[in-house]
Amino acid sequence: DVKVTQSSRYLVKRTGEKVFLECVQDMDHENMFWYRQDPGLGLRLIYFSYDVKMKEKGDIPEGYSVSREKKERFSLILESASTNQTSMYLCASSLRTGYTDTQYFGPGTRLTVL
Amino acid sequence: AQSVSQHNHHVILSEAASLELGCNYSYGGTVNLFWYVQYPGQHLQLLLKYFSGDPLVKGIKGFEAEFIKSKFSFNLRKPSVQWSDTAEYFCAVISGTYKYIFGTGTRLKVLA
Numbered sequence: 577d578v579k580v581t582q583s584s585r586y587l588v589k590r591t592g593e594k595v596f597l598e599c600v601q602d603m604d605h606e607n608m609f610w611y612r613q614d615p616g617l618g619l620r621l622i623y624f625s626y627d628v629k630m631k632e633k634g635d636i637p638e639g640y641s642v643s644r645e646k647k648e649r650f651s652l653i654l655e656s657a658s659t660n661q662t663s664m665y666l667c668a669s670s671l672r673t674g675y676t677d678t679q680y681f682g683p684g685t686r687l688t689v690l
Numbered sequence: 691a692q693s694v695s696q697h698n699h700h701v702i703l704s705e706a707a708s709l710e711l712g713c714n715y716s717y718g719g720t721v722n723l724f725w726y727v728q729y730p731g732q733h734l735q736l737l738l739k740y741f742s743g744d745p746l747v748k749g750i751k752g753f754e755a756e757f758i759k760s761k762f763s764f765n766l767r768k769p770s771v772q773w774s775d776t777a778e779y780f781c782a783v784i785s786g787t788y789k790y791i792f793g794t795g796t797r798l799k800v801l802a
Contacts, residue, residue, distance in 0.1 A: 580733075609790075611792075616699070616794055617794060618696075618780060618793055618795050619734075619782075619790075619792040621789055621790070624789070634789065666733075666734065668734075678724075678736050678739065679736075679790060681726075681733045681734040681735070683732075683733045684733060
């Protein structure tokens with residue numbers, strides 16, 4: 577079974593802090609994704625990566641950056657956390673570029689910014 | 691812009707009732723369609739997907755979905771729901787890019 581793990585289930589940070597969210601997948605997947613999930617808005621793509629050191633902006637990249645130094649690890653960085661970044665963050669991976677590829681999700685990190 | 695619409699935001703059913711959750715997308719080309727489910731406290735997981743062939747797709751736990759190209763729809767159905775189907779359901783589409791586009795989700799509550 578594919579396993580996608582995220583470093584924290586719950587995180588509380590203060591406004592202005594730099595926040596790192598880590599995601600690791602164990603199935604040698606090429607593609608990795610970061611979403612945020614908010615009630616009534618569904619999942620919105622922040623960034624994705626289709627290869628090591630490659631990244632593409634999603635629909636809401638402002639205020640975020642990402643890093644993919646190793647194939648199995650994809651980090652989301654909030655450079656200066658703000659209260660409107662309080663949300664559930666989901667990481668996902670998929671095997672390869674392809675229209676039929678299933679995405680496998682991690683358990684999520686619920687981030688609260690005070 | 692491409693979009694996915696889920697018209698029912700909250701649905702409450704009694705056990706054994708039939709379920710149909712609507713999903714419409716806006717894109718004229720080839721699409722691949724998915725339904726994901728998120729049970730309380732669990733991560734999102736794939737319920738079923740359509741990419742070609744028979745437009746009636748069967749998934750896990752007795753769910754099915756029908757792709758109707760002329761209606762740009764991919765509705766999810768189950769003839770008889772169980773209490774354990776209480777969850778949030780997301781429709782998603784991929785068209786021409788790496789990117790999934792997700793609907794806003796439908797929260798289903800099944801009363802025992």
